[in-house]
Amino acid sequence: MNADAHERPARSRRTRARSHLLVAAACALAFALYAADVPDNPPGFYIDESSIAYNAHAIAQSGRDEHGQAWPLFFRAFGDYKNPTYIYLLAALFRLTGPSILAARLLSAALGMLAALVLGLLATRMTRSTEAGAVVASSALLTPWLYECSRLAFEVSAYPLVTALFLLALWRASAKERWSTADVPALAAALGLLTYTYSIGRLLGPLLAVGLAFFLTRRNAARVVQTWAAYALALAPLVVFDRRNPGALTGRFELLTYATPQSTLAADALGFARHYLADINPWRWLVTGESNIRDHVPGAGVLLAATLLLAAFGLVLVWRGHRREAWWRFVAYALAASVVPAALTVNDFPQLRLIAFPVFLHVLTAPALAWLLDDGRSPAGVTPGHQIARRFRSHKRATLYALVALLLLQGAYFQWLFHRRAPERWYVFDARFTAHVLAPALATNRSPVFLYDPPGRSGYIQAYWHGALEGVDASRFVRLAPNDAPPPGALVISTEEDCANCRLLARHINYIVYAVPPTDLKATGAPLPMEAARAGLTSPDLPHALKAGQRQALSVIVRNVGGVTWPAVGEDGGRYAVTLRDRWLSDDGSPAIGEDAAARMPYDLEPGDTAGLTLQISAPETPGQYVLELDVVQEGAAWFGARGSKTLRAGVSVTPR
Known part of the structure; x- marks a missing residue:
């Protein structure tokens, strides 16, 4: 008897140890999944990522944003205002690690992993x-x-993660007939985070707060009202900011x-x-997702088929057996309300806003899984031990096993x-900005480097x-206002399509690097080797x-296979420079x-690499039968077709005007 009494606690400790080990292994596996190929996938760093990361770096260094404002509530960028939660989290991380794309992307990966684990909890x-x-x-x-x-x-x-934490706090509160004193600040804080973390929260946060009305009962009314009051207090800084910065x-x-x-x-x-229905289109969920x-x-779609099947069955079970419960009423309401911010915008199925x-x-x-896992339930009229x-x-x-598989x-x-x-996706994320824009500019050893963006563009933040x-x-860069012109001799990184009265040094997607005359800076070049002409x-x-003489624009896809x-x-x-050209040939x-x-x-x-070009061609003035030939050319050096590259040809009948 005494041996059994001693053995039971030991078994319990071993069981807990195994459970903790399994949880730790699951967390490690989850993080490995979410951190795979970070930071190289997606390749590069999107301009908004750079804005967020640079402001986080500035806060970590000096407590001021890129505009010099100390500890801002919202961060001004590109005519918009970014939300504080993520930026301050990243600033704290940069304080420990220094600025890096790896640290920023790992923070996002960790937040995503934690959201999934909290949902599991x-x-x-x-x-x-x-x-x-x-x-x-x-x-x-x-x-x-x-x-x-x-x-x-x-x-x-x-x-x-913030949404999952809010649901966890609400579940904890809803399990009691009367919310505890601790539930009030927990729920108010979660609602505040929902509001301040992402722009949709400025509408979704209040909508979810309204949904707490489902929990109004005679015994719980005071706690719900206290939660609303605490949340309203949390919104005070936002209201003050909005009044001081109208329209921000x-x-x-x-x-x-x-x-x-x-x-x-x-x-x-x-x-x-129309937009609400487009945002809840199952075809989007399961097949296409967002087009961006x-x-x-x-x-691929954005939802797994098994997840949607379980959720649909869960909704049926909720309707049949739990529709009078405040928790499930709130969940159904919140699911519907979560579409509202996106449905108010012109985009169809904006994935991030949803x-x-x-x-x-x-x-x-959860209800569907509970039903599938419940071994004690049997069909109506059948005893639990029966073969049926x-x-x-x-x-x-x-x-269940089929759905999991x-x-x-x-x-x-x-x-x-x-x-x-x-x-x-490299071109979407400015993956080659450092190599093809910043490096050529810095290699000139000129200072300062002027940054110029025409109205509506904001490439300066990448520099x-x-x-x-x-x-x-940062003092090596000087940002010019849209109406300012760079001074003579200046070195400029710009998001202009082209520049006038300048000497072009480098060109990349969305960016050019140029020098303003008078200047001794110039681009250098050399003939390409034979293997490049493919x-x-x-x-x-x-x-x-x-x-005859007709002009027409051709869309051409050019691929470098050299x-x-x-x-x-x-x-x-x-x-x-390498360009795309056309020429007209006779039948022979x-x-x-x-x-x-020519198209540059x-x-x-x-x-x-592949590039889409538009080539403006002009038909010969003399009617007749011709061959239109398109070829890639290194100007002043060679046509690629002359070096064995395959050209693109089409027979064209040119008729009188």
């Missing part, structure tokens, strides 16, 4: 089943919608919404209904797709951020008949009228 507490919690956590970890959000150093990457927090929304002072209420209501390649990799939706959807999977009851339980288990397979497919297609990563002091050309617009980078900028006069292949037009490369094309 919530499901465990709701169902009292660790198996259900494990399935919910696995689903959240593998859901593309949540995973892709965690890959960017954006404010929104913290939102799933609504300017971005006014640009994105279809509801304007000129539109009618009926038109706004119709627009809201920055936020979603093409080729980020709270998959969090609430995962809560609805045993078969019913085995069918439920088989269904589907979830894992679809999640694995998305992971494969996400990592396979990563290199395709500040990537300069900080390279150890370049191009792939395609065009859907090749004409077969034109009028082994050397093609320069977009050459020496003065364009020598050694001899030149008819020679070269016609938008950036230095590295091996494997």
Whole structure:
């Protein structure tokens, strides 16, 4: 008897130790999944990521943002104001690690992983089943919608975690007939975080606060009112900021919404209904996702089919057996309310603005999982020990295992797709800014480097951020106002398409580097080696008949299939720059009228790169049968076709005007 008494605590300790070990292993595996290929996938750093990271770096260094404001509540950037929660978290991390893309992306990955684990914890507490919690956590970890959000150093990457923490606090409170004193500040703080973490929270936070009315009872009314009062107090800084900076927090929304002072209420209501339905379109959820390649990799949906099936069945179970419970009324309300901020904007299915939706959807999977895991329930009229009851339980288990297998397979497919297609997105994230823009500018050893953006563009922040990563002091850069002109002799990094009265030094997607005369700075070039003269050309617009002298724009896809980078900028006069040209040939292949037009490369094309160009051609003035030939040319050096590259040809009949 005494031996058994001593053995039971020992077994209990061993069980707890194994449980803790399993939890630690699961957390490590989850973080490995979310940290895979960080920071190289996505490649580069998006301009908004750079803005957030640079302001976090500035706060970590001096307590002031890029504009010199001390400890701001909201961060001014690009005419908009970014939210504080993520930036201050990142500033604290940079204080320990110094500025880096790795640290910023790992913070987002950690926040995404924690959101999934908190959802799993919530499901465990709701169902009292660790198996259900494990399935919910696995689903959240593998859901593309949540995973892709965690890959960017954006404010929104913290939102799933904040939403999950709010739900955890609300579940804890709702389990009691009367909320405790501690529940009030916990819920108010969670609502405050929902409001201050991401821009949709300025509407969604108050909507969720209104939803607490479901918990109004005679015994609990005072606690709900206290929570509302505490939340209102948390909103006071936001209200003060808005009054001191009119339009600061609504300017971005006014640009994105279809509801304007000129539109009618009926038109706004119709627009809201259309966008709301577009945002809850299952085809978007399961097949296409958002069309913005920055936020979603093409080729997959944003929800896993198993997750949606479980949530749909969970909603049925809630309606049948729990629809009078305040908790489930709130969850259904919150799921519907989470679509409202996105439905007020012109975009169809803006994935990031809908980020709270998959969090609430995962809560609805809990009732379905609890039902599938419940071995004690049998069909009506059947005793638990009956053969039919045993078969019913085995069918439920088989269904659960099939759903979990589907979830894992679809999640694995998305992971494969996400990592396979990563290199395709380099241009979206300015992946070559340092090598092709900043490095050529710094290599001149000129100081200061002027940063100029025409109205509506804000590329300057990439120079500040990537300069900080390279150890370049911000004082070396001088940002020009949109109406200012750089002084004579200046070295400029600009987001202009082109420059007048300048000497171009480098060109990249969205950026040029140039010097203002008088200057001794100039680009240098050299003939490309033979192996560089390999191009792939395609065009859907090749004409077969034109009028004499007729002009037509051709869309052409150019691919560098050689082994050397093609320069977009050459020496003065364009020598050694690589361009796309056309020429007209006679039927026998001899030149008819020679070269016609040229289209420049938008950036230095590295091996494997593809660029879309528009080439303006002009038909010969003399009617007849011609061959239109398109070829890549290194100006002043060679046509690629003459070095064995395949050109693009089309027979064209030129008729009189």
